[in-house]
Amino acid sequence: MTLRVERVSGPAxxxxxxPEMGASILNxxxxxxxxxxxxxNLSDVQTSSQCAGFTLLPFSNRIRDAHFVFRGRExxxxxxxxxGLAQHGDVRNRPWQVERVAPSHLRCTFDSRAFADINWxxxxxxxxxxxxxxxxxxxxxxxxxxxxxAMPAGLGLHPYFARMQGGxxxxxxxxxxxxYDTDERQLTLGEARPVQPAEDYRVANPVGGRSIDRTYTAWxxxxxxxxxxRALTLTADNVYSHVVVFTxxxxxxxxxxxxxxxxxxxxxxxxxxxxxxxxxxxxxSLAGTARVTLEGDW
Numbered sequence: 001m002t003l004r005v006e007r008v009s010g011p012a013x014x015x016x017x018x019p020e021m022g023a024s025i026l027n028x029x030x031x032x033x034x035x036x037x038x039x040x041n042l043s044d045v046q047t048s049s050q051c052a053g054f055t056l057l058p059f060s061n062r063i064r065d066a067h068f069v070f071r072g073r074e075x076x077x078x079x080x081x082x083x084g085l086a087q088h089g090d091v092r093n094r095p096w097q098v099e100r101v102a103p104s105h106l107r108c109t110f111d112s113r114a115f116a117d118i119n120w121x122x123x124x125x126x127x128x129x130x131x132x133x134x135x136x137x138x139x140x141x142x143x144x145x146x147x148x149x150a151m152p153a154g155l156g157l158h159p160y161f162a163r164m165q166g167g168x169x170x171x172x173x174x175x176x177x178x179x180y181d182t183d184e185r186q187l188t189l190g191e192a193r194p195v196q197p198a199e200d201y202r203v204a205n206p207v208g209g210r211s212i213d214r215t216y217t218a219w220x221x222x223x224x225x226x227x228x229x230r231a232l233t234l235t236a237d238n239v240y241s242h243v244v245v246f247t248x249x250x251x252x253x254x255x256x257x258x259x260x261x262x263x264x265x266x267x268x269x270x271x272x273x274x275x276x277x278x279x280x281x282x283x284x285s286l287a288g289t290a291r292v293t294l295e296g297d298w
Contacts, residue, residue, distance in 0.1 A: 010132025060156030
């Protein structure tokens with residue numbers, strides 16, 4: 001498949017987006033050309049997993065055994081991982097419609113009703129807007145229930161930041177007080193607990209050789225990567241009550257604002273509190289903005 005690249009630029013950023021691949025981010029660079037998210041060659045993209053960032057809708061992360069019960073309705077999704085889960089929603093590898101609002105503003109839309117094989121039993125629409133202004137890169141996601149019945153829902157962003165800058169590993173700071181215990185499939189076991197010292201990034205700390213795949217909550221909506229000469233700050237609206245930190249196998253670092261805990265659908269059905277599963281009534285929307293701000297010598 002030949003993928004079209006939409007390019008937008010602002011004072012501090014250059015952005016490349018793939019509308020036919022989930023409106024995913026192919027590359028995000030500083031105006032100097034330095035990679036902010038991991039560098040991706042278009043020829044290497046087979047799915048959104050190879051992109052620099054993608055959108056998670058109408059849920060984020062994993063659903064145990066691709067199955068849950070909502071208000072007495074049993075929902076079985078198609079498995080899309082090798083370990084028997086449904087993961088990362090079903091919009092990130094599908095074509096979106098694109099509207100260029102301005103040279104530094106791109107809007108993309110999605111309607112699940114256009115796809116007979118959508119892996120979700122409720123009808124929904126979605127929108128993602130990318131805006132570049134000043135030293136900021138904003139991503140705004142909106143999810144709307146277009147069904148006639150209430151729909152459980154969530155959203156998230158999955159950016160892979162370029163971890164090494166000039167050979168320097170960044171100090172990571174994430175203002176989160178709680179985290180979750182998980183099983184061998186990274187599925188949440190119960191309610192969040194206070195972070196332990198090795199998991200605590202409320203004070204900036206280099207990741208170093210740690211392998212991280214952890215969801216945090218009681219998050220203040222701020223995460224920061226600091227390389228000394230340069231830094232970036234990620235800020236997210238309150239809808240993003242959780243954040244996932246993941247040291248990717250390729251050496252980059254995912255810091256993912258998400259609206260609910262991993263497997264929140266099954267946890268909520270069990271009565272586990274604090275997982276922030278949303279329920280959208282017909283016509284109701286869920287929306288949130290996350291901002292990347294550059295500081296220093298980019």
